[in-house]
Amino acid sequence: MLKLEHFLPYRLSVASNAVSTRISLSYRKRFGLKIPEWRLIAILAEHESLTPLEIGQAGELDKITVSRAAAALIERGLVTQRRNPSDGRSHFLSLTNDGRALYTEIAPAALAMEAELLAGFSADQREALQALLRRIEAAAQSADVGTAAIADCQQPAGV
Amino acid sequence: MLKLEHFLPYRLSVASNAVSTRISLSYRKRFGLKIPEWRLIAILAEHESLTPLEIGQAGELDKITVSRAAAALIERGLVTQRRNPSDGRSHFLSLTNDGRALYTEIAPAALAMEAELLAGFSADQREALQALLRRIEAAAQSADVGTAAIADCQQPAGV
DNA sequence: AGAATATAGTTTCAATTGCAACTATAATGA
DNA sequence: TCATTATAGTTGCAATTGAAACTATATTCT
Numbered sequence: 414m415l416k417l418e419h420f421l422p423y424r425l426s427v428a429s430n431a432v433s434t435r436i437s438l439s440y441r442k443r444f445g446l447k448i449p450e451w452r453l454i455a456i457l458a459e460h461e462s463l464t465p466l467e468i469g470q471a472g473e474l475d476k477i478t479v480s481r482a483a484a485a486l487i488e489r490g491l492v493t494q495r496r497n498p499s500d501g502r503s504h505f506l507s508l509t510n511d512g513r514a515l516y517t518e519i520a521p522a523a524l525a526m527e528a529e530l531l532a533g534f535s536a537d538q539r540e541a542l543q544a545l546l547r548r549i550e551a552a553a554q555s556a557d558v559g560t561a562a563i564a565d566c567q568q569p570a571g572v
Numbered sequence: 573m574l575k576l577e578h579f580l581p582y583r584l585s586v587a588s589n590a591v592s593t594r595i596s597l598s599y600r601k602r603f604g605l606k607i608p609e610w611r612l613i614a615i616l617a618e619h620e621s622l623t624p625l626e627i628g629q630a631g632e633l634d635k636i637t638v639s640r641a642a643a644a645l646i647e648r649g650l651v652t653q654r655r656n657p658s659d660g661r662s663h664f665l666s667l668t669n670d671g672r673a674l675y676t677e678i679a680p681a682a683l684a685m686e687a688e689l690l691a692g693f694s695a696d697q698r699e700a701l702q703a704l705l706r707r708i709e710a711a712a713q714s715a716d717v718g719t720a721a722i723a724d725c726q727q728p729a730g731v
Numbered sequence: 732a733g734a735a736t737a738t739a740g741t742t743t744c745a746a747t748t749g750c751a752a753c754t755a756t757a758a759t760g761a
Numbered sequence: 762t763c764a765t766t767a768t769a770g771t772t773g774c775a776a777t778t779g780a781a782a783c784t785a786t787a788t789t790c791t
Contacts, residue, residue, distance in 0.1 A: 414679075415614065415617075415679045415682060415683055416618070417611065417614045417615060417618065417630075417631065419702065420614075420682065420686060421591075421686050421689060421690060421701075421702075422591050422592070422595050422682075422685070422686065422689075423611070424702060424705045424706070424709075425584075425587060425588045425591055425705060426588055426591075426592060427632050427705075427709055428584065428588075428705040428706070428708050428709040428712070429584045429585055429587075429588035429589075430588075430632075431708070431709045431712035431713050432580075432581050432584055432585075432708060432709075432712045433581070433585060434712075435712045435713075436581050447777090452576065452582070455574065455576045455579075456576060458574075459575070459576065464739080464740095465739075465740065466738090466739065466740085471576075472576065472582075473586050473589075475779075476739075476740065476741090477740090477741085477742095477778080477779065477780085478778085478779090479740090480740060480741060480742090481741090481778095484741090497739095500738095500739075500786075500787075501739095501785075501786050501787080502738070502739040502740065502784095502785060502786045502787070503738095503739055503740075503786090504739095504740090520574045523574060523579065523581075524574055526581070527579060527580050527581065529711060530580060530581075530708050530711045530712060531580060531708075531711075532711065533707070534704070534707070538700075538704065541697075541700060541704075542580075542701070542704045543578065543580075543583060545693070545697060545700075545701045545704075546583045546584060546586075546587040547583070547587070548692070548693070549587050549590070549591060549689050549690075550586055550587040550590045550591075552688060552689045552690075552691065553587070553590035553591045553593075553594045553689060554590050554594075606747090623769080623770095624769075624770065625768090625769065625770085634749080635769075635770065635771090636748080636749065636750085636770090636771080636772095637748085637749090638770090639770060639771060639772090640748095640771090643771090656769095659756075659757075659768095659769075660755075660756050660757080660769095661754095661755060661756045661757070661768070661769040661770065662756090662768095662769055662770075663769095663770090
């Protein structure tokens with residue numbers, strides 16, 4: 414018998430929405446960033462210089478989302494573009510000094526929020542949660558994607 | 573040091589999106605239902621007859637979403653409306669026979685999908701996951717909701 | 732080399748979403 | 762009782778989102 418209350422996709426969605434809503438509100442209010450913009454910044458902070466394609470792969474963002482987030486950040490002077498000498502269709506993105514400065518402001522706030530969410534969780538529990546989430550993600554992606562292949566499918570955003 | 577790859581809100585969002593995308597596709601293709609519509613059906617299957625407000629509470633759906641999902645289901649003849657004698661602003665919703673029939677078709681499919689996602693998880697792990705998700709959800713909701721109260725805030729949907 | 736096909740990224744358009752305003756009814760309080 | 766305020770649900774509008782079409786460059790195949 415199915416009980417919505419205990420149904421994993423439901424629980425996962427509710428938890429994720431609660432977290433997303435909270436974080437999204439905070440990023441927007443304090444830094445004027447939307448979630449994909451924040452993700453893009455976080456990725457560039459870790460990788461120095463990447464093409465939009467690589468950013469998408471690193472952060473599970475579809476190319477449309479990356480394109481729009483990048484445009485907004487370039488507009489604000491937080492990110493710069495540089496041509497890719499080996500492929501004229503593409504280009505490299507990296508943080509400007511301002512972008513890096515913003516990141517060093519946000520990162521601690523993000524970590525603090527995470528800490529708050531995980532307050533009272535043991536190290537074991539934290540790792541278990543990560544592992545479980547990854548396995549579910551893998552299962553959801555691998556699983557029979559129905560009859561028609563959706564190889565080229567664009568991925569949604571999120572936090 | 574913040575690593576997006578291990579950042580809980582990110583992992584949670586990615587996992588939830590993967591699951592949502594998969595399930596949503598399946599519900600839509602096989603039953604012509606959007607996620608909130610499916611949720612509404614699942615709730616009514618468990619509760620017999622509820623007002624939109626109660627449905628929202630039971631399924632973490634905001635009132636707009638409930639209103640629209642109900643309209644669509646009534647249109648399809650899967651749900652009926654009956655006036656609420658004790659409050660003229662409200663009304664009761666319940667499944668029609670067709671609605672119930674559809675539910676008995678979907679429920680096993682939903683459970684099968686869940687089983688697939690959780691394949692290889694022990695009973696302990698499943699319970700741990702549920703518990704962790706609930707605690708995170710609670711933490712996200714309780715947490716300092718910023719400066720301005722958002723008591724009356726409408727909740728987003730999801731799976 | 733030239734044609735055909737594939738890929739990176741952007742833009743357009745349609746669907747979804749949520750907030751705010753609205754309608755209708757109920758509850759409260761002078 | 763009548764005015765005020767609160768609540769249930771719906772609708773209009775604006776913002777967000779994604780799929781498909783598009784542009785430009787690259788690769789492959791003859």
